[in-house]
Amino acid sequence: MANETTAPAKPISSNDLPWEEWSDIPRFSVRYKHLTRAAVGTDYHVGVIIEELEPGRQSAPAHYHMLEEEHVYILDGTVTARIGAERYEMKAGDYVCFPAGQKAGHCLVNTGDAPCRYVIVGEKNPNEVAVYTDTRKVSIRALGRTILDLAATRGYWDGEETGLPPGVAPPAEPVTPETPVVPKPPISEAAVEWRDGVPGRERFGGRFKHLTRAAVGDGYHVGVVIESPAPGKRLWPTHYHMLEEEHALVLEGRVTLILGDERHEMTAGDYVCFPAGQTVGHSFVNSGPGPCRTLMIGERNPNEVCVYPDSNKMAVDALRRRDGIFDMSGGGATGTARRADPSPPPPAQPPK
Secondary structure: OOOOOOOOOOOEEHHHOOOEEEOOOHHHOEEEEEHHHHHHOOOOOEEEEEEEEOOOOEOOOOEEEOOOOEEEEEEEOEEEEEEOOEEEEEEOOEEEEEOOOOOOOEEEEOOOOOOEEEEEEEEOOOOOEEEEOOOOEEEEHHHOOEEEEOOOOOOOOOOOOOOOOOOOOOOOOOOOOOOOOOOOOOEEHHHOOOEEOOOOOOOEOEEEEEHHHHHHOOOOOEEEEEEEEOEOOEOOOOEEEOOOOEEEEEEEOEEEEEEOOEEEEEEOOEEEEEOOOOOOOEEEEEOOOOOOEEEEEEEOOOOOEEEEOOOOEEEEHHHOOOOOEEEOOOOOOOOOOEEOOOOOOOOOOOOO
């Protein structure tokens, strides 16, 4: 986790990063730019990667994750998303979420005649278990990415000295029937309705689309949102997160990143990561003459604490109350915060 002594992570340009290749096996070759690793190193919660898949190639063996959630947003070209037994054609602006525990193998296959480029977002869980559905294998990261044959199952008491008389088998183990899986299909960004941010404010204005909520409802780990502040305005007050990691990839237009006392101009292809616990406020202003679009990616932690340094407020999600925003300036010797003046409406919080 970042802290007060850590310099804030700066934006980088994806256009300046060299392509890396995963090409040991010809059918599954892909080239990629790991934006998060380039920006903050290996200490991150969620990885954001741009991948390019050539015609006739498959992104990975069909698989699903038990603990990690995965997302794909198409930048350009076309690709076929395989999800279980279904096939879906995806194009620029389409999005799909693969929820953790959705037991339907997924992968991308480029069946067209031109490369397809997309953003892939995935959680990083040291205890991840991934199942490869075509070949009936399971990968267990906590054991050093050990890959086992799913068909080579054994009973719980197999090989143990049970103390039972010879020839007497242990009690049969209960079998839990599999629940039928209804995978979540891709959606089109164009089909998701815009929502207003904070209308009628001098400094704040614009709109956003919550792709993840539109695709899978409320049961997700990471939110993927298209944000579009109005020219000269921003959507949200300057803030930082204590538990949730946040990422931004500019898709269109020009924005100015407010990062504490620093200002950074960002254009299409630029990326920044805000590590959890990095106690430097951030916000984006549309500094161009026209529309801008930024792909915002944020973790969702029910115990999140979000700090608004400009107004000295703190939002405490763990309280499970809509008015859980507190003034950090008072409270006496114990440092107990008092609730902010309830008369104005509480400031909008970034969607997640």
